[in-house]
Amino acid sequence: MKNKIVIVGGGAGGLELACKLGRKLGREQVSLVDCRLYHIWKPSLHEVAAGTLDIHQEGLSYQMLAHDNGFTFVYGALTALESASKRLTVSAVRGDSGETILPERHLEYSALCIAVGSISNYFGVPGAREHTISLNATDDAERFRLKLLELLAMAELRKDLQPDAGLDIVIIGGGATGVELAAELREASGVYADYGFRRLDPAKDVRITLLEGAPRILAPLPERVSSAAARLLAKRHVTVVTGCRVVDIQANSLTDAEGLTRPADICVWAAGIKAPDFLQTLGLPTNKAGQIEVTDRLNVTGFPDIYALGDCAACPGAEGRLVPPRAQAAHQQADYLNDTLLRQADGKPAPDKPYAYRDYGSLVSIGQQTTVGSLMGSLKGLSWFVEGLFARTMYVSLHLMHHQAVLGTMRTGVLAVGRFLVKRTTALVKLH
Template sequence: MRGEIVIVGGGAGGLELACKLGRKLGPSKVMLVDSRLFHIWKPSLHEVAAGTLDVHQEGLSYQMLAHDNGFTFLYGAMTGLDASEKTIKVGPIATLAGEQVLPERAVSYAQLVVAVGSVSNYFGVPGANEHTISLNATEDAERFRLTLLKLLAVTEHQIADDRPGGLDVVIIGGGATGVELAAELREASWVYASYGFQHLQPGRDVRITLLEGAPRILAPLPERVSAAAHRLLGERGIGVVTDCRVTAIDAGKVTDKEGNTYPADLCVWAAGIRAPEFLSTLGLPVNKGGQIEVDEYLAVRGVAGVYAMGDCAACVDGAGKPVPPRAQAAHQQADFLLDSFARAAAGKAPRGKPYLYRDYGSLVSFGQTTTVGSLMGSLKGLSWFVEGLFARTMYVSLHLLHHRAILGAMRTGVLALARFLIKRSTPLVKLH
């Protein structure tokens, strides 16, 4: 099995690169390898977890996208690399019962792009892996949602029987994921209460606490954005504890360095990410965080024909600072490699300009109606604070821009209209 350009990882950047290259070069030239069958835009996983976004409606089949965009899709996880022979190994696929459906396969390549994203970094905190859920993938978000539904049902019965009840949700990490999940959960809890949980009073019975180790939440963003986010969480009855270093997580509670404990029926880890551990077994140069070291052209240092992009790549910007793990960075890197590969396929000389990250700002969602953030970021030294409906419109447009890159403008418009209509004819939260 062979692909001229093989892209491993169908996240935001990898999928955009596969779609755009496929439309230019065709399925005999471009192959996408992924361990899952469908794609979800990762920044929307907090909505899947809260139940306000249906993963079965939102998910886009890689096989469908391959057919429509002119690339080849190979189902499976990358398990090995032979850089000298320019081949990768793709692991077997088995059913839940252990029956093998697809065998291990070898894929040769001329150019390889590794875009496998990131996983949670637990920083050695005891119990973090065993007693928390991290929103790394769709199955994590679905597990959280189903667990939440069960716990809400238990709480409803406790309150109906006049027994002490209530649900304690602890979110560890006050970055964008943690803040957005907290706000989405609060909004969703009120919706759940209107769908059969008649005795539930969300403001009283669904207690949400956000723990952050830094002096303020959303620490990488401007202080005004952080302050606005803190205010909005407070208005929604969400407890925020800063300067809180978690030292242990047990079934039912979280403990910090001061010895304080926080009841936790459901605990989410959103305190940090790292590159997948298998990358360090491939013989590629990696940093302490497991990221693949790349040069200013996103080429892996010392390994011919291999590139890395997105969260798994240790990339620096024009000022020598690490490029942050954001969807906009992956989008920009996909466009950079698209230009490089397209020029090579057309027999043109490389452009010669290195990759330059541009920060266009950050937006943080607070449910289905409110967003805060800053626009422009470091671009030309400007930073504009935005909040409310305008910011929400900008936030939604980011998702639509991603869909336009992989579906085209017409289908994205139809899909957006269809989702608008579906939301008005179905429950506002997923109940099954």
């Protein structure tokens, strides 16, 4: 199977790149490889986990996107790379009973773009991998949601015998994922109570604790953003503990460096990310975090025909620091590579300027109605604190901009209206 451009990874950056190139070059020249059948915007996984977003309504089929945007979708995972012969291996796909649905395949390329994102970094904490859930993908978010429903039902049944029955949810990591999940769960717990768990007092019986090792939550963001988020979480009866380092996790509890043991009926790990481990088996240069090392043109160091973007790429940024693993970085890198690869296809030279990351600020959702964050100005180091309706509107617009890139303006508008109407005719949380 001959392909000119192969993109591995259908996250925000990889999918946007495939759609833009496909619309220009066509399905014979552009292929997207992914081990899943549908796409979801990763920053919305905390809503899937809380049940406030239905993955079956939100997910976009790669096959549908390929048809509409003019690229070829290849279902499977990257398992091997032969850079000398410009060939990669895509794994076989097997059913639930182990039967082979699709055989192992080989793809040839003239340009390869790796955009496989990131996974959780457990930092060697005992029990973290076995006893926590990490929101790396939709399967993880759905697993959390179903476990939450099970625990709510069990706590409801115990109320007759145990008036103080409830459940303890512990989130390890006070970054954007942890903060957004804590707030979303608090709002969702009140809705779940309305839909049948009426014996539970959401604020009292659904106990949510957020643990952060740094002196404050949202440590990479301005202190004013961190303080506002902490204040809003406190109003929502979320317990925030900073300066807390977890050293051991058991099935129903965890222990910190001070020897304090906390109950945890369900525990979420949101304390850090790293590049997928398999990248270190491909023969490409990687750093200590497992990220692929790339130049300021986004090609892999020493491999001019292989590129990497997004969380899995160690891309040089300003003042010797790496570009941060954010959705806005992946979006910008996809735009840069789209220009680069289209120029190659037309026989033109590469862009004159290297890729330069521009920080537009960060927004953190605190439930369905409130957002806090900072927006960067055109002057270096200048930022504005934003909160409330304006910040929430900006946050929602980021999701819509991503959909616009892969669906187009008209379909994005129709989809937004459709989801608004669906929310008015269905339960506010997914109950099955």
